[in-house]
Amino acid sequence: MDRIQRIAASQARANASPSESSPNWTGKFTDAVSQVGSNAKSQFMDNLSESSFGKVLRAFNLLPDAQPEEFNFGGASWAQNSEKPADWRVRLSVPPSFASSSILAPLIRTNGLIWPYTPQIYVTHSAAYTPIKPIHSNYPFFAYQNSQVDSFSITGDFFVENALEGQYWVAAVHFLRSVTKMSYGKNSPNRGQPPPVLFLNGYGDYTFNQVPVIITNFQFDLKREVDYISTGLGKTETAFEDGYVQSSLEKYAWAPSESMITVEVVPQYSRNQISKFNLRDFVNGDDVLDGKGFI
Numbered sequence: 001m002d003r004i005q006r007i008a009a010s011q012a013r014a015n016a017s018p019s020e021s022s023p024n025w026t027g028k029f030t031d032a033v034s035q036v037g038s039n040a041k042s043q044f045m046d047n048l049s050e051s052s053f054g055k056v057l058r059a060f061n062l063l064p065d066a067q068p069e070e071f072n073f074g075g076a077s078w079a080q081n082s083e084k085p086a087d088w089r090v091r092l093s094v095p096p097s098f099a100s101s102s103i104l105a106p107l108i109r110t111n112g113l114i115w116p117y118t119p120q121i122y123v124t125h126s127a128a129y130t131p132i133k134p135i136h137s138n139y140p141f142f143a144y145q146n147s148q149v150d151s152f153s154i155t156g157d158f159f160v161e162n163a164l165e166g167q168y169w170v171a172a173v174h175f176l177r178s179v180t181k182m183s184y185g186k187n188s189p190n191r192g193q194p195p196p197v198l199f200l201n202g203y204g205d206y207t208f209n210q211v212p213v214i215i216t217n218f219q220f221d222l223k224r225e226v227d228y229i230s231t232g233l234g235k236t237e238t239a240f241e242d243g244y245v246q247s248s249l250e251k252y253a254w255a256p257s258e259s260m261i262t263v264e265v266v267p268q269y270s271r272n273q274i275s276k277f278n279l280r281d282f283v284n285g286d287d288v289l290d291g292k293g294f295i
Contacts, residue, residue, distance in 0.1 A: 090115045090154060090202035092213075092263070094175065097196070103233060104175055106168040112201075113172055115261075119156030123295075125149055149295055151216055151266035158259050166231030166255035176218045176263065197268050199293070206285065211293040212273075213265040220261045228254040267295065 092113040098104055107113050126149075129142035160166045183193040200211040233251040273292060282294055 088203050090119055090121070090156070090208070091200070093199040093201075095179070095196040095198070098175070098178065104171050104178075106164075106171040107175055110168075113175055115154070115156035115158075116168075117157045117159070119154050121152060121154050123149070123152040149267050151264055153262055153264045155260060155262040158261055160229050160255045160257050160259075163229065163231040166229045166253070167233065169255040169259070170231065170233065170253045172261060173220055176215065176220075176261075180215050180218065198265075200265060208295070209293060211295055212268050212270075214268045215263055215265055217264040218262065221259050222256055223258065226259075227257045229257060230254050267293075269293070 091111070094104065094107050094112050099108060125147070127147045128145040130145050132141040132143055134141070158169050158172070160169050179195055179198060182195055183190045185191070195214060197212050197214055200208045200213045202208040230252055231254075233253055276292070277294065278286075
């Protein structure tokens with residue numbers, strides 16, 4: 001090919017339409033996905049029919065003469081049950097006795113403590129067996145003792161970008177401090193009452209559904225390399241016998257813009273609840289869905 005022919009070929013490639021430069025079976029860019037799939041399948045069947053292998057298949061009536069039906073690419077959609085919104089976030093309930101606390105108001109509005117970002121959860125189930133070791137034997141026997149769900153941790157990030165999120169972080173920390181303390185003190189009501197039992201929910205009906213738990217430990221970090229955001233927590237009002245109400249200055253707190261809260265919980269079932277446990281119902285999922293909270 002001389003220089004003039006090479007220039008002409010180059011100009012022809014430059015002026016060619018992108019759709020014309022592609023193989024015919026791909027179709028045009030504006031074709032529907034179903035048409036592209038049909039063209040691809042048709043091209044494949046043509047090539048198979050012309051090949052030696054295709055001739056053998058056709059000789060034994062293993063290859064249809066007519067072209068197969070076109071591909072039908074079904075559409076996909078995300079459906080949501082309008083009767084029961086799919087709120088699968090991890091949530092710890094707030095005891096009814098805490099409802100009057102103004103500092104816990106952000107948690108009351110969300111119906112409990114919610115991890116705003118998907119937390120990391122490690123759950124351990126164990127079955128204990130006692131080994132029986134006969135003399136002069138190579139293998140021990142194991143006698144079943146009991147089963148239990150061990151304590152598990154919930155670790156999640158909390159990011160604070162404004163005053164409202166700062167209030168929620170303060171409420172979350174104060175809530176965890178409160179539920180790890182007993183009713184104690186001379187003027188405390190219900191003296192001697194242990195920390196409350198909470199309900200854990202998350203990830204649908206079969207993962208954590210009204211699981212009664214107690215908090216045995218919690219941690220949160222206050223990093224030094226992040227910003228802290230100031231948030232107002234309202235004013236304290238003091239009422240006197242003569243009807244005079246005195247308001248103090250606005251209360252403030254500083255919440256870290258980034259922190260991690262870890263809560264360690266353990267299931268706590270009552271004796272009456274355990275006595276109603278039924279393995280068959282548990283296997284069928286009934287003991288999970290009726291609010292008993294067995295896991």
